Amino acid sequence: MLFVTLLLSACYFFLFINVKAKNEHVSSLVNAIETESVAESTQRSTKVLVAETSKYRQKLKGYLVGKDNAVSFLEFLEREGSDVGVTVKIESVVPSALTDGDVEELRLSVKASGQWAEVVRYVGLLELLPFQSRLEQLVVSTSEKAEDGPWNAQVVLVVLKEK
Amino acid sequence: MYNLLPQIQKDVLLREYRTRLVIVALFFFSLTLTVASALIIPAVLLSSQREESATRRLDALTSRTGRGDEKELEKILRESKSVLALLRHEAPKTLFHEILMSMVAVKTSRISLVNFSFVPSGEGTFQAEVSGIAKDRTGLVAFVKALEQTGFFTAVTAPISDFAKDAHIEFSIHAAGAF
Numbered sequence: 001m002l003f004v005t006l007l008l009s010a011c012y013f014f015l016f017i018n019v020k021a022k023n024e025h026v027s028s029l030v031n032a033i034e035t036e037s038v039a040e041s042t043q044r045s046t047k048v049l050v051a052e053t054s055k056y057r058q059k060l061k062g063y064l065v066g067k068d069n070a071v072s073f074l075e076f077l078e079r080e081g082s083d084v085g086v087t088v089k090i091e092s093v094v095p096s097a098l099t100d101g102d103v104e105e106l107r108l109s110v111k112a113s114g115q116w117a118e119v120v121r122y123v124g125l126l127e128l129l130p131f132q133s134r135l136e137q138l139v140v141s142t143s144e145k146a147e148d149g150p151w152n153a154q155v156v157l158v159v160l161k162e163k
Numbered sequence: 164m165y166n167l168l169p170q171i172q173k174d175v176l177l178r179e180y181r182t183r184l185v186i187v188a189l190f191f192f193s194l195t196l197t198v199a200s201a202l203i204i205p206a207v208l209l210s211s212q213r214e215e216s217a218t219r220r221l222d223a224l225t226s227r228t229g230r231g232d233e234k235e236l237e238k239i240l241r242e243s244k245s246v247l248a249l250l251r252h253e254a255p256k257t258l259f260h261e262i263l264m265s266m267v268a269v270k271t272s273r274i275s276l277v278n279f280s281f282v283p284s285g286e287g288t289f290q291a292e293v294s295g296i297a298k299d300r301t302g303l304v305a306f307v308k309a310l311e312q313t314g315f316f317t318a319v320t321a322p323i324s325d326f327a328k329d330a331h332i333e334f335s336i337h338a339a340g341a342f
Contacts, residue, residue, distance in 0.1 A: 001189045008196035015203045022210035029217035036224040043228050046236045057243050063250060102242050103249060116267070124260035132250050138259050140279040160249060 063132040064103065065161040073159070077110060077126075086114035086122045087149065095161070107136070108157045114149035123153055133159040257289075257340060262315050266293060269309035273302030288341050291316070297332040307336060316340045 065073045074090050081088030091109040098104055112122045119140065127135055137156040144150070168176070259281050270276060276295040284290040293310075297303035303325065311319045316338040325334040 001186055001193070005189050005193045005196070008193050008200065012196050012200045012203065015200060015207055019203060019206045019210050022207075022214050026210065026213045026217050029214070029221055033217065033221050033224060036221060036228060039233075040224055040228045043233045043236070046233065046240065050236050050239055053240075053243065057239070060243060060246050060250070064246065098249065103246060120260050120263050123263065124258065127255075127258045127260060134251075135259060135281070136283060138279070138281040140263060142277050160246075 061162070062130070063160070065106065065131055065159055067162040070106065070161060073106075073131075073161075074108075077108075077157075080125050081112055081122055084114075084121045084125065085118040086112045086153075088112050088122070102163050104161055104163050106159050106161050108155075108159065110153075110155045110157055112153040112155065114151060116151045119149070119151045119153045123155065126155055126157055129159070131159050133157055257315055262291070262313075262340075265313045265315060266310065269313060270295075270306055271302055273298040274306045284339065288339060291338040291340065293336045293338070295334060297334055299330050300326055300332065303332055303334055310336065310338060 070093070074093065077090065078088045089111045091111055092107075093109075094107045096105045096107060110126070112119055114122070123135075123138065123140070126133075134157075135155055136158050137154075139154040140151060141154075142151050262281070263279060266276065266279070274295055274297050276293060278292070278294040280292040282290050297306065303321065307319055307321045310316060317340055319336060319338045321334060321336045325332060325336075
């Protein structure tokens with residue numbers, strides 16, 4: 001009788017421990033499921049946000065000079081100059097890093113020479129470029145010795161570019 | 164009450180009684196354990212099922228939320244946010260070419276302009292310098308007043324030394340304005 005009692009006790013203890021362990025495991029799984037559900041919900045909303053803002057992000061990128069488009073941007077500046085009738089000379093281009101990793105600033109020193117009206121129009125075009133840019137310095141002067149025209153505009157243009 | 168049994172037999176009887184008592188107690192204890200074991204079996208089965216179902220659900224969720232994808236999406240949004248922070252959100256109030264045109268528009272024939280310079284002097288402000296030659300003082304004073312009235316500048320100053328000569332005056336006017 002004692003042996004049977006001991007056997008039954010061992011059996012009951014084993015079953016009890018088994019249930020306890022399983023319940024603890026289930027509890028930790030439920031916690032993990034909740035965490036994962038929150039992560040899934042966040043990810044879903046992030047996906048929706050990325051999809052919804054796709055066209056705006058494309059537009060946003062359009063305000064920056066493209067990663068491989070620096071040369072075409074310089075050619076664009078020169079072409080705009082010749083379109084309005086000024087001689088454009090890009091004197092220097094200096095890239096400088098910004099704190100945000102994927103964007104840098106290009107600091108261009110541009111010289112435009114020509115007639116007054118054309119030079120002013122070109123300055124206006126530089127101010128209204130379809131890129132995120134600003135004129136950091138502008139000097140417009142006249143010189144009788146100028147070969148390309150009586151007026152010169154010396155512009156320091158800063159534009160954002162993708163790295 | 165008469166004590167008919169000798170002490171030895173009494174002890175034997177007492178021992179037998181205790182043994183029977185222990186056996187009965189063990190029997191009931193065993194019975195209790197048997198019932199308890201039988202009752203705990205559904206709990207064991209239920210726990211196993213719950214564990215299996217929770218594991219399956221977690222696996223399904225984990226496979227749906229691919230971590231690499233999430234990082235990529237976050238990177239895209241973070242980049243857009245940083246670009247947005249770099250962009251100017253308001254159009255400039257003043258454009259340099261408009262100032263140049265207005266300066267030329269307000270000058271009279273008694274003023275010749277030879278140099279214009281614009282340099283940002285701080286957050287949203289700029290310093291301008293205009294140099295030229297005025298035929299006389301009156302013309303220069305009128306030009307300074309006209310510049311003030313253009314509305315582009317918050318302050319326009321002409322050094323008094325520019326007025327020393329009364330004709331063919333080389334002047335340099337300083338002005339400050341806001342973008």
